[in-house]
Amino acid sequence: MIGVFDSGFGGLTVLRALLAQMPGASFVYAGDTARLPYGSKSRATIARYAADSARFLVDQGAEFLVIACNTASALALDEIRDAVSVPVLGVVEPGAAEAAAHSETHECIVLATSATVESHAYANACSQLGVRAFEKACPLLVPLVEESWTDHPVTRQVAKIYLEEAMAGAERDGLHPDAIVLGCTHYPLLRSLFAELIPPAMRIVDSAESVASRVAANFPATATPPAALQCTFFATDSVDKFRVLGERFLGRPIPSVQLVDLGG
Amino acid sequence: MIGVFDSGFGGLTVLRALLAQMPGASFVYAGDTARLPYGSKSRATIARYAADSARFLVDQGAEFLVIACNTASALALDEIRDAVSVPVLGVVEPGAAEAAAHSETHECIVLATSATVESHAYANACSQLGVRAFEKACPLLVPLVEESWTDHPVTRQVAKIYLEEAMAGAERDGLHPDAIVLGCTHYPLLRSLFAELIPPAMRIVDSAESVASRVAANFPATATPPAALQCTFFATDSVDKFRVLGERFLGRPIPSVQLVDLGG
Numbered sequence: 001m002i003g004v005f006d007s008g009f010g011g012l013t014v015l016r017a018l019l020a021q022m023p024g025a026s027f028v029y030a031g032d033t034a035r036l037p038y039g040s041k042s043r044a045t046i047a048r049y050a051a052d053s054a055r056f057l058v059d060q061g062a063e064f065l066v067i068a069c070n071t072a073s074a075l076a077l078d079e080i081r082d083a084v085s086v087p088v089l090g091v092v093e094p095g096a097a098e099a100a101a102h103s104e105t106h107e108c109i110v111l112a113t114s115a116t117v118e119s120h121a122y123a124n125a126c127s128q129l130g131v132r133a134f135e136k137a138c139p140l141l142v143p144l145v146e147e148s149w150t151d152h153p154v155t156r157q158v159a160k161i162y163l164e165e166a167m168a169g170a171e172r173d174g175l176h177p178d179a180i181v182l183g184c185t186h187y188p189l190l191r192s193l194f195a196e197l198i199p200p201a202m203r204i205v206d207s208a209e210s211v212a213s214r215v216a217a218n219f220p221a222t223a224t225p226p227a228a229l230q231c232t233f234f235a236t237d238s239v240d241k242f243r244v245l246g247e248r249f250l251g252r253p254i255p256s257v258q259l260v261d262l263g264g
Numbered sequence: 265m266i267g268v269f270d271s272g273f274g275g276l277t278v279l280r281a282l283l284a285q286m287p288g289a290s291f292v293y294a295g296d297t298a299r300l301p302y303g304s305k306s307r308a309t310i311a312r313y314a315a316d317s318a319r320f321l322v323d324q325g326a327e328f329l330v331i332a333c334n335t336a337s338a339l340a341l342d343e344i345r346d347a348v349s350v351p352v353l354g355v356v357e358p359g360a361a362e363a364a365a366h367s368e369t370h371e372c373i374v375l376a377t378s379a380t381v382e383s384h385a386y387a388n389a390c391s392q393l394g395v396r397a398f399e400k401a402c403p404l405l406v407p408l409v410e411e412s413w414t415d416h417p418v419t420r421q422v423a424k425i426y427l428e429e430a431m432a433g434a435e436r437d438g439l440h441p442d443a444i445v446l447g448c449t450h451y452p453l454l455r456s457l458f459a460e461l462i463p464p465a466m467r468i469v470d471s472a473e474s475v476a477s478r479v480a481a482n483f484p485a486t487a488t489p490p491a492a493l494q495c496t497f498f499a500t501d502s503v504d505k506f507r508v509l510g511e512r513f514l515g516r517p518i519p520s521v522q523l524v525d526l527g528g
Binding site: 142 | 298404413422425
């Protein structure tokens with residue numbers, strides 16, 4: 001059983017990618033919705049919250065943990081690994097590795113939350129793979145996705161502003177990026193919008209897909225995958241909201257969600 | 265000493281109004297920044313968080329509590345009153361009272377967070393004063409203010425969309441509103457933008473000013489108010505961020521902020 005953790009709904013895009021690549025596996029998902037968003041919080045607070053959730057998932061039987069939250073992966077991966085005894089994989093390193101594999105200029109742009117950008121986790125992960133990254137914080141994109149304005153003129157305008165600022169910043173740093181990393185699990189819902197706004201030669205790297213490929217490589221494929229969704233869902237706040245909003249991220253119905261109190 | 269509580273920075277617009285009306289009073293402010301935003305959380309979670317903060321402010325010596333958070337005022341005022349033995353005033357009822365005092369049609373629009381709108385706290389408070397309210401959730405306005413886009417074309421477009429939807433909704437309900445209540449403590453930073461977008465005959469009611477007037481009426485004016493800011497600030501997360509962002513809401517420098525752990 002694979003445990004998937006996020007501060008909220010965004011990690012469901014990672015679960016979606018995992019289900020597509022590992023249809024036979026069982027999953028347990030925990031969304032710490034009572035304490036979201038992590039993106040605006042300090043490292044110490046994020047580490048404490050994420051470790052609580054990681055321990056909970058292991059208590060539920062998870063034998064492998066995917067930290068499907070860019071902010072927690074960027075800021076608290078070591079603390080999460082210290083808190084549990086099962087393997088833990090974050091989204092940052094697989095995203096950076098895919099950018100490295102596909103960028104010919106070895107230069108990329110990373111779009112993420114403020115906390116992820118301030119941590120420079122992507123720039124550091126890219127640097128270790130010989131790739132220079134320009135990181136751009138896009139704090140309005142998460143609320144726009146959660147408002148369901150994924151195909152809305154305002155979102156297009158905001159995305160255009162952020163992309164232009166990122167391109168200009170990269171140019172100032174002397175970079176010629178040919179890949180753009182979606183370093184937040186909400187951003188896959190804006191993928192087609194980004195695809196229209198970026199230069200045709202630029203490649204989109206979705207960290208959700210990158211981490212799913214990495215996890216799938218660790219497990220043998222099941223011969224006859226079950227048709228039904230093999231996932232138990234937990235949320236720390238309103239389970240109704242989780243189900244309604246979560247189905248948009250997961251791209252399929254969520255049969256039931258259980259409320260869990262992780263403290264706080 | 266007056267205690268002022270908010271989930272974050274927004275309540276500083278209430279403190280700003282209090283300082284303007286009560287320059288001689290002493291204040292203690294608690295911003296539960298580690299657990300913000302409350303606007304997207306459930307009633308039970310908000311009540312638990314708000315009661316923690318209320319008890320903390322009383323422990324600090326507060327003899328009167330102002331719940332400068334619309335969401336907590338709307339959803340958890342009874343629980344906060346149960347948690348402490350000092351008088352507690354929320355922002356909702358004073359805002360509704362000011363709308364009632366100034367509306368000639370006795371019909372108004374309330375702009376607020378999703379949680380405040382879903383609670384119908386403003387509609388209920390208005391109803392008790394003979395005013396019919398159309399409540400409109402505006403979830404993007406808080407992140408836009410926190411992005412510092414208070415005077416930005418995107419924010420104007422978003423505010424215009426929300427206002428048009430509110431006007432259309434009020435009309436469908438047969439209302440002719442002549443007052444618009446800013447039912448979130450972030451919205452005073454958008455007051456001039458709203459003023460440009462609404463019909464000239466429509467009056468803006470700022471709950472922050474309404475509650476400050478109500479508190480000031482409870483206390484005698486000081487003959488010689490001190491020149492310096494008489495307020496101690498506490499935050500549950502990054503004190504640096506609180507100071508930098510908070511100064512925009514307070515409209516004056518914040519000398520120092522103390523970190524406090526309220527659990528969670």
